[in-house]
Amino acid sequence: MDRLEPTARSKIKRLHERAHYNREAINSVLDAGLVCHVGYCIDGLPHVTTTSYWRTGDRLFWHGSSASRMLRQLRQAVPVSINVSLIDGLVLARSGFHHSVNYRSVTLYGEAALVADEAAKLAALEAFTERLLPGRWAELRPTTSQELKATTVLCLPIVEGAAKIRTGPPKDDEADYALDVWAGVVPLRLVADAPVPDPRLRPDLPLPDYLAKYDGPVTPAQAAAQPA
């Protein structure tokens, strides 16, 4: 299934020309982001938790302490709404009304599933590390069974949702193009700076290759996509 079927809640009604339901668009946004916002209801009241995530195939994963309120709640297969948003620019129009933001965002809906199997859980955590730091997992000391027990991994099948993307210059009222007002876009992007060694790092340990890619103003997603 290359395209998610729009549902009552996932179908984008306003500015629907910005909507994308194909997996390629959805995955490209998910793969460019670092954190997601997980929304859920407890006793009818809303909660939003920010957390790291990663994608493997048609599933989105996130994790945390087994003691976490959010994870204890969500492992019970309650409905979630997950949003990933990347802000790409401030859009300055000639009227206040038409000011906007360039962004790429994805919203997914569904019920979280617990990754209970130990081997599957370990494989998921490896994929998380390797996504951003390819090669690092093999360097780390093995995860202990106690650590694995203290970690809850959840996943959401990517079956209901949509991407919403705005790009390009402002769209002004035709008459306003004659105004003496500067208009355009201020591009925004997330960059990484040179890695800062732990004060207790042994001085003879060199910077790993997968971190050399982060030494400079590139986005983490770009860095992760570069060959080591």
Place this chain on the structure above:
Amino acid sequence: MDRLEPTARSKIKRLHERAHYNREAINSVLDAGLVCHVGYCIDGLPHVTTTSYWRTGDRLFWHGSSASRMLRQLRQAVPVSINVSLIDGLVLARSGFHHSVNYRSVTLYGEAALVADEAAKLAALEAFTERLLPGRWAELRPTTSQELKATTVLCLPIVEGAAKIRTGPPKDDEADYALDVWAGVVPLRLVADAPVPDPRLRPDLPLPDYLAKYDGPVTPAQAAAQPA
């Protein structure tokens, strides 16, 4: 009230040493962010909407089209949870388990209130523009009453919530400090690049002073805080 009283839902239970309930910490995170995530429940199902926001005194504001599903729902004083998260770095520990993220985040709870009064609404929109682009509001053509009608402005009193902040190097198990594993932090930040003029911009219009501040790798929050 310089400090928000922790409640059952706002009190941070895990890693409570990262929690801050004083307004100074909460406001400094809110003032550094660009977008928030608004969580709410419709028929018991969670929704998360990403939107721009701004703060004036002890209230958080956001806005959008009066036709928006989110805003039509929220103007009915339903409970919301609002999160602002800024990701400051990847924290690389010597074990997978202790990897982390440096971040500043604020979660607020309450019921949204409609800014119904036309003058108050206009003042709120001016504050939004001036927050990021000080001096721009006066240059724009006045907002029409039709545009004002088409815009819904909501606000949330900042009375229930908390900031959660992680900074600094990884915290490893004592025995792991002897391992041959690079550890430290990859700093991350949002930067602005040189403004891109609208293709239809009149060529004789110079870049405004408030945008010259954005021409270079500074954060929008830093740029807005600099004197013009």
